[in-house]
Amino acid sequence: MINIALDGPSGAGKSTLAKALAAKLGYIYTDTGAMYRTIGLAVKRAGISPEEKEAVIGLLPSVKISLGFENGEQKIYLSGEDVGGLIRTNEISAYASKVSAIPEVRAHLLSLQRDIAAANNVIMDGRDIGTVILPHAQVKFFVTVSDKERARRRYLELIAKGENTTEQEVYEAMKARDLQDSTREIAPAIPAEDAIFLDNSGDFDAVIATALEIIERKTKN
Ligand code: DC
Numbered sequence: 001m002i003n004i005a006l007d008g009p010s011g012a013g014k015s016t017l018a019k020a021l022a023a024k025l026g027y028i029y030t031d032t033g034a035m036y037r038t039i040g041l042a043v044k045r046a047g048i049s050p051e052e053k054e055a056v057i058g059l060l061p062s063v064k065i066s067l068g069f070e071n072g073e074q075k076i077y078l079s080g081e082d083v084g085g086l087i088r089t090n091e092i093s094a095y096a097s098k099v100s101a102i103p104e105v106r107a108h109l110l111s112l113q114r115d116i117a118a119a120n121n122v123i124m125d126g127r128d129i130g131t132v133i134l135p136h137a138q139v140k141f142f143v144t145v146s147d148k149e150r151a152r153r154r155y156l157e158l159i160a161k162g163e164n165t166t167e168q169e170v171y172e173a174m175k176a177r178d179l180q181d182s183t184r185e186i187a188p189a190i191p192a193e194d195a196i197f198l199d200n201s202g203d204f205d206a207v208i209a210t211a212l213e214i215i216e217r218k219t220k221n
Contacts, residue, residue, distance in 0.1 A: 002027065002121040002219050003136070005129035008143030009178055009189060011150035013200045014125040017143060019073070020208055022123045025215070028069055030116050032126035032133070033096065034076045035109050037087035038065050040095030042078055050098035057104045065112060090163070097177065100127075103186045127181060130192035139218045141198045141211065142191035149201050150174060 004027070006018050015031055022029035040050065042063045048055045068075035076084050086092070099105045106128075113133045116122055126133070130140035145153075151171035158165055181189040191197070196214060200207050 001118065002138055003117045003134045004123040004215060005134050005137040005140040005192070005195075006123055006125040006143060007127055007130050007141070007189065007191065007195070008200075009150070009181070011154045011174060012143040012145045013153070014143050016204075017198075017200060017207065017211070018123045018125045020204075021211055021215070024208070024212060025121070025123070027121040027123050028116070029074055030067070030113070030122055030124040031074050031076075032109070032113055032124060032129065034074065034084070034087060035065055035112065036096040036100040036105070037092050038076055038078050038083055039063055039099050039105055039108070040092045041083055041087055043099055044092070044095055050095045053102055056099055056102055060104060060108045063108070065109070067112075067116065090158075097180070101180075101184050101186060106132075106187055127189035128187035130195050131190065132187050135192070139215050140192045140195040141214075142195040143198050143200050145199070145201045147171070147175065 004021070006014050006021075008014050010033075015033075018029050018031070021027070039060075043050055043056055043059060046059050048059060050056060064079045066077045066080075068077065075082060076087070087096075110133065113124065113129075117124060117134050117137075124134065130137060130142070148171070151167060151174050154174060155165065155167045155170040158170065178189075198207065198211060
């Protein structure tokens with residue numbers, strides 16, 4: 001099976017890139033952030049604070065996450081319920097960020113992620129795919145975008161959703177989360193040693209063409 005790891009910070013445009021590449025290649029796209037978000041949702045529904053590590057760990061055996069794929073797009077289920085439309089809020093982002101720093105939470109998702117990669121040609125996006133989950137992936141990308149551009153994109157998204165914020169505020173919150181994600185003890189969001197940096201600041205079609213060329217070169221024969 002061909003496994004492509006696509007890591008990088010939030011707001012770098014990983015999911016748009018991964019979806020487009022998966023569609024072009026006929027691979028499955030797997031969004032691991034959605035899995036952490038789904039655990040965050042389960043924790044919230046259980047009335048547990050994401051800071052209560054032991055309580056979160058205690059909940060894990062009842063958190064049954066499964067995935068479906070329709071037209072190459074991922075669907076995510078919590079005990080059979082399609083929760084894809086419920087996990088992209090700011091509140092769940094905060095839950096996901098907190099629970100993802102708990103080692104037992106990461107261990108809970110590891111086999112699900114590896115099983116998908118063992119059974120499918122996949123592009124998997126996340127933070128630790130190239131370093132921890134799929135260290136043998138044939139291609140590892142680390143997607144980057146300038147901090148200012150990332151903040152600008154995120155700001156426009158939030159404004160479109162009706163949130164009241166400023167570009168500066170978004171920039172500062174983003175840098176704080178980056179620092180937390182890249183310095184945490186478990187699975188810090190850092191590039192694998194053999195990752196290829198993919199600058200996603202410029203023209204989208206050009207970035208896709210570059211990525212496809214690299215994938216083709218690394219996966220032939
Ligand atoms: O990619 P995203 O924003 O949907 O991710 C949600 C949260 O989960 C974010 O705080 C980073 C974390 N995450 C992680 O720790 N490891 C992954 N492989 C994917 C996401």
